[in-house]
Amino acid sequence: xxxxxxxxxxxxxxxxxxxxxxxxxxxxxxxxxxxxxxxxxxxxxxxxxxxxxxxxxxxxxxxxxxxxxxxxxxxxxxxxxxxxxxxxxxxxxxxxxxxxxxxxxxxxxxxxxxxxxxxxxxxxxxxxxxxxxxxxxxxxxxxxxxxxxxxxxxxxxxxxxxxxxxxxxxxxxxxxxxxxxxxxxxxxxxxxxxxxxxxxxxxxx
Amino acid sequence: xxxxxxxxxxxxxxxxxxxxxxxxxxxxxxxxxxxxxxxxxxxxxxxxxxxxxxxxxxxxxxxxxxxxxxxxxxxxxxxxxxxxxxxxxxxxxxxxxxxx
Numbered sequence: 549x550x551x552x553x554x555x556x557x558x559x560x561x562x563x564x565x566x567x568x569x570x571x572x573x574x575x576x577x578x579x580x581x582x583x584x585x586x587x588x589x590x591x592x593x594x595x596x597x598x599x600x601x602x603x604x605x606x607x608x609x610x611x612x613x614x615x616x617x618x619x620x621x622x623x624x625x626x627x628x629x630x631x632x633x634x635x636x637x638x639x640x641x642x643x644x645x646x647x648x649x650x651x652x653x654x655x656x657x658x659x660x661x662x663x664x665x666x667x668x669x670x671x672x673x674x675x676x677x678x679x680x681x682x683x684x685x686x687x688x689x690x691x692x693x694x695x696x697x698x699x700x701x702x703x704x705x706x707x708x709x710x711x712x713x714x715x716x717x718x719x720x721x722x723x724x725x726x727x728x729x730x731x732x733x734x735x736x737x738x739x740x741x742x743x744x745x746x747x748x749x750x751x752x753x
Numbered sequence: 754x755x756x757x758x759x760x761x762x763x764x765x766x767x768x769x770x771x772x773x774x775x776x777x778x779x780x781x782x783x784x785x786x787x788x789x790x791x792x793x794x795x796x797x798x799x800x801x802x803x804x805x806x807x808x809x810x811x812x813x814x815x816x817x818x819x820x821x822x823x824x825x826x827x828x829x830x831x832x833x834x835x836x837x838x839x840x841x842x843x844x845x846x847x848x849x850x851x852x853x
Binding site: 549554573574575576577578579580581582583584585586587588589590591592593594595596597598599600601602603604605606607612613614615616617618619620621622624625626627628629701704705 | 806807808809811813815818819820822823824825826827828829830831832833834835836837838839840841842843844845846847848849850851852
């Protein structure tokens with residue numbers, strides 16, 4: 549598959565014109581870095597199989613992409629990163645996600661144990677307390693609405709069964725781990741996974 | 754010429770000796786790293802402690818024009834470090850392209 553064919557497929561996929569079977573024949577999700585704010589840096593560790601990959605983004609506007617050729621796996625493989633936490637993603641939860649973290653760098657092993665693709669974006673909240681965010685996510689009306697600043701990185705869409713590591717480097721504050729993927733797999737509801745409960749409030753102290 | 758040659762040989766011999774000492778030191782030092790001392794006296798050195806290889810880093814810069822990244826990387830564990838230098842929120846998601 550050429551990069552132009554891939555761009556064409558993504559354009560049709562954006563309009564939901566491709567079936568899951570068609571997508572499966574064209575490309576498969578392989579993680580990467582979730583959406584991040586301008587000026588920020590985020591990193592993930594993935595176990596990449598040899599093959600031809602493409603970087604992608606999911607921002608409206610001119611589609612940007614780039615090929616990445618992954619060559620043979622060297623015999624001398626490094627050790628896996630030391631993770632302080634393991635988070636299991638499924639429909640529709642982040643099991644094992646901590647409620648609090650110390651400020652600074654934390655490595656998290658993220659595993660997709662669900663039947664659908666999932667991602668873990670880290671979104672900072674500037675107005676509400678952790679309790680208020682939790683109430684808001686559970687549908688309780690509040691006088692204030694969350695003012696999610698935007699994503700501070702995280703790990704991109706992982707196919708079922710895949711995993712990776714994300715290094716979070718967060719300052720003190722309230723954050724939400726969330727999944728932006730739509731529930732369209734297998735005749736799903738069409739709602740965002742976050743709207744179906746796939747969010748977790750995290751306080752960094 | 755002979756004097757210079759003699760001098761030269763002496764120099765060679767002097768540096769040859771230093772080189773030999775350096776090699777011996779390096780071999781001993783390497784041995785110390787590769788094999789721990791026989792501390793329990795059973796005649797067998799303990800397991801070799803080999804420094805782990807570093808996870809290779811792929812730096813990806815995102816601009817309003819596209820991605821700047823290396824064309825290829827070795828497979829296996831890879832650290833992807835994305836820098837968003839664009840004016841918009843962006844991801845550096847990865848998909849594996851299928852043949853055909």
